Amino acid sequence: MTNGTRMDRFVDSLSETVWVGVSVDAATKRTYNRLKGLAEGSDLFDDVVENIAILVDYARMHSNRLGWRHPAYGVSFKYLLYKDNIAEVYEAAKLAKRLGCKNIHFRPAGTTWDKLDTAKEITFSREDVLLFEQQVAGAMKLDDETFGVYGVTHKFNSQFASANYFSKCHSIFMTAVIEPPVGKDAPKDSFTVGLCCDRRGDPKLELARNIEQPDRIQELWGGREHWSIHDRIVVQNECPRCTYQPHNEIYEQVILNDSMTYRFI
Numbered sequence: 001m002t003n004g005t006r007m008d009r010f011v012d013s014l015s016e017t018v019w020v021g022v023s024v025d026a027a028t029k030r031t032y033n034r035l036k037g038l039a040e041g042s043d044l045f046d047d048v049v050e051n052i053a054i055l056v057d058y059a060r061m062h063s064n065r066l067g068w069r070h071p072a073y074g075v076s077f078k079y080l081l082y083k084d085n086i087a088e089v090y091e092a093a094k095l096a097k098r099l100g101c102k103n104i105h106f107r108p109a110g111t112t113w114d115k116l117d118t119a120k121e122i123t124f125s126r127e128d129v130l131l132f133e134q135q136v137a138g139a140m141k142l143d144d145e146t147f148g149v150y151g152v153t154h155k156f157n158s159q160f161a162s163a164n165y166f167s168k169c170h171s172i173f174m175t176a177v178i179e180p181p182v183g184k185d186a187p188k189d190s191f192t193v194g195l196c197c198d199r200r201g202d203p204k205l206e207l208a209r210n211i212e213q214p215d216r217i218q219e220l221w222g223g224r225e226h227w228s229i230h231d232r233i234v235v236q237n238e239c240p241r242c243t244y245q246p247h248n249e250i251y252e253q254v255i256l257n258d259s260m261t262y263r264f265i
């Protein structure tokens with residue numbers, strides 16, 4: 001029986017945990033400090049690495065599901081790609097495998113909606129992409145039955161730019177994003193309903209602001225304002241890489257354009 005300390009509660013929670021992802025994004029302290037905005041001399045990277053090793057060992061020693069061989073279970077080393085850390089991809093994969101992580105996940109960092117067309121927009125050059133290809137070829141050699149090397153690329157084209165290959169957003173009828181209330185005068189238990197996880201905080205994607213009753217969502221859903229937001233979205237000018245890119249593309253090509261001739265069937 002554990003007492004109520006933070007560590008005890010964490011250990012208790014592990015009994016049900018099957019997957020933990022740790023966003024490390026680096027293979028060295030120097031790069032970690034730079035990407036995470038830490039002081040140059042910070043040793044936090046060493047702590048993170050040590051804690052991953054402790055977690056993996058703990059899960060194995062206690063036959064916790066997190067330590068099982070099941071491919072969907074385990075500790076995952078997550079790696080968002082930036083210009084500054086591409087050169088460490090192979091070393092990161094080696095580190096992840098040595099720590100006992102089940103896999104390493106690479107994904108190009110995407111520009112958030114509010115940084116598009118600003119100096120903070122994230123871009124990759126052809127050289128960056130070539131370097132990544134070299135690095136990941138080395139990392140792939142570490143892939144075996146105990147360790148997987150994965151990449152999320154469906155939101156990006158081959159140059160890591162966004163791959164929003166559709167003309168309209170069809171996804172804002174699929175998900176709602178419950179966001180914090182807006183403004184200091186908002187009622188205490190109110191919330192704002194957004195329509196896109198990639199444009200959280202964008203007033204143009206708000207269906208309702210500072211409402212208190214969840215039933216209100218049902219009243220507004222599919223109504224005039226919802227359709228009006230749909231009509232006003234200009235994907236190519238306003239949207240970052242879209243989480244729902246496959247849904248939008250499939251809907252547009254298969255349902256609207258009938259490129260699979262489903263109507264014929």
Ligand code: SF4
Pocket residue numbers: 168169170171172195196197198199233235239240241242243244245248
């Ligand atoms: S990013 Fe744009 S296209 Fe994608 S779901 Fe959001 S609003 Fe729609």
